[in-house]
Amino acid sequence: xxxxxxxxxxxxxxxxxxxxxxxxxxxxxxxxxxxxxxxxxxxxxxxxxxxxxxxxxxxxxxxxxxxxxxxxxxxxxxxxxxxxxxxxxxxxxxxxxxxxxxxxxxxxxxxxxxxxxxxxxxxxxxxxxxxxxxxxxxxxxxxxxxxxxxxxxxxxxxxxxxxxxxxxxxxxxxxxxxxxxxxxxxxxxxxxxxxxxxxxxxxxxxxxxxxxxxxxxxxxxxxxxxxxxxxxxxxxxxxxxxxxxxxxxxxxxxxxxxxxxxxxxxxxxxxxxxxxxxxxxxxxxxxxxxxxxxxxxxxxxxxxxxxxxxxxxxx
Numbered sequence: 001x002x003x004x005x006x007x008x009x010x011x012x013x014x015x016x017x018x019x020x021x022x023x024x025x026x027x028x029x030x031x032x033x034x035x036x037x038x039x040x041x042x043x044x045x046x047x048x049x050x051x052x053x054x055x056x057x058x059x060x061x062x063x064x065x066x067x068x069x070x071x072x073x074x075x076x077x078x079x080x081x082x083x084x085x086x087x088x089x090x091x092x093x094x095x096x097x098x099x100x101x102x103x104x105x106x107x108x109x110x111x112x113x114x115x116x117x118x119x120x121x122x123x124x125x126x127x128x129x130x131x132x133x134x135x136x137x138x139x140x141x142x143x144x145x146x147x148x149x150x151x152x153x154x155x156x157x158x159x160x161x162x163x164x165x166x167x168x169x170x171x172x173x174x175x176x177x178x179x180x181x182x183x184x185x186x187x188x189x190x191x192x193x194x195x196x197x198x199x200x201x202x203x204x205x206x207x208x209x210x211x212x213x214x215x216x217x218x219x220x221x222x223x224x225x226x227x228x229x230x231x232x233x234x235x236x237x238x239x240x241x242x243x244x245x246x247x248x249x250x251x252x253x254x255x256x257x258x259x260x261x262x263x264x265x266x267x268x269x270x271x272x273x274x275x276x277x278x279x280x281x282x283x284x285x286x287x288x289x290x291x292x293x294x295x296x297x298x299x300x301x302x303x304x305x306x307x308x309x310x311x312x313x314x315x
Contacts, residue, residue, distance in 0.1 A: 045248050047282040051275050054252055057264065060093065060243060060272035061086035064280045068168045073280060073290060079173045081287055086274070087127050093272060094218075094240045103136075103219045105201060107239040109263065111256040113225050115245045116276045118142075121220050122177030125185070128218050136212050138187045138204060139222035142178055187212055191229060199234040226259050233266055242271040248278040 045051045048059045063082055066075060094104045106124070108117045118139065125135045167174065178186065189204040198204055201212055201219050212219065221239075223231055236242055242263070246252075264271055284290055 043251050045246055045250065045252055045275055047248065047278055048275060048285060051246070051248075051273060054257075055244070055260065055273055057244070058272050059275065060089045061274045062278060062283065062286060063173065063274075063276040064283050065277045066168050066171045066174050075168075075171065078280075078283060078287065078290070079171065082283065083123060083127055083173075085286060086124070087131070089272070090124065090241065093270070101240070103214065103216050104241075105219050105221065105239045106241045106243060107221045107223060107236055108243045108245060109223045109231070109236070110225050110245045111227050111259055112250075113228070115225070115247055117222050117245045118177050119174065120243070120245050120274055120276075121222050122175070122180040123173060125177070125218075125220055126180040129181075133217040134213075134215075135181070135218045135220060136185055136187060136216045137177065137181055137220045137222070138189055138201060138206070138212070139177075140189055140191050140224050142186055142188060191224060196230045196232050197234075198232040200238055201235075226263065227255060231263070236263060237266045239267070239270065242267040244271060244273040246273060246275055248275050248282075 045054065048062055052059060061082060062085075064075075064078065066079070090106075094106065108121050110117050121137055121139070125137050128135050187204075187210060188207045190207060192205055194203075194205065201221060202214075204221075206212065221235070223229075223235075244260070244263075280290065
């Protein structure tokens with residue numbers, strides 16, 4: 001060795017901290033951009049506001065997904081309150097024109113199957129009966145459908161702190177129509193070649209030669225899905241209210257829009273939509289903040305994040 005080794009008096013500064021900050025900032029931007037892009041390209045009906053923008057008609061009601069819960073949210077009370085909103089809006093809709101007309105005809109439609117028409121018909125009929133009205137429900141089929149299979153690994157959702165994704169078919173809202181209305185109030189009609197020419201409920205080909213009592217207060221007609229069966233134009237045109245039922249988690253395609261535009265022309269201002277299966281948080285647009293079981297620390301953190309420092313102070 002000729003010369004002694006040279007050691008720097010001060011260590012050369014590392015760029016590790018800058019790299020970590022840049023990497024974290026880049027990850028945050030990418031995550032935020034992904035969320036915004038997913039929301040921008042999400043063409044599902046999602047909620048009331050998004051559905052109103054797509055359909056161009058007002059909403060008559062909303063219902064969240066009826067899932068199994070451990071008492072965090074009072075789903076039963078939410079269902080009852082939302083049905084009260086629905087019945088209030090329904091009363092305004094059917095009484096807007098001729099108040100003396102009897103019976104009032106409510107036609108329930110959907111563009112595809114498994115949208116929830118039968119469930120809505122049963123709940124409306126049950127509520128009308130509870131208010132003292134007489135009803136008759138007409139449909140092409142009252143068969144009970146097989147319940148959906150339980151979601152795989154539902155225990156994993158609970159373990160990670162997420163909501164149990166399984167439907168709770170024991171909830172009153174999801175009970176089948178035949179459990180809510182008496183057999184004498186149910187009428188099954190046949191979809192035949194004359195179905196497209198039907199003008200009102202009296203011309204429907206009801207099985208067993210039964211006749212619908214014309215003195216009832218409300219007649220609820222459930223039509224088959226319109227993309228599979230040619231629907232009767234005059235029946236829709238002569239209804240007092242046309243109720244479009246749709247799921248929040250499905251795409252609204254060009255085929256749906258095409259057939260809906262024709263129905264909207266027939267029904268004019270008598271058509272409204274009911275959207276079901278929305279996220280529970282979407283219900284807050286109607287009911288306000290939903291009461292949840294939270295610890296005092298979580299409530300304080302939420303108030304801070306929402307800048308609600310004096311929300312409990314009386315004026």
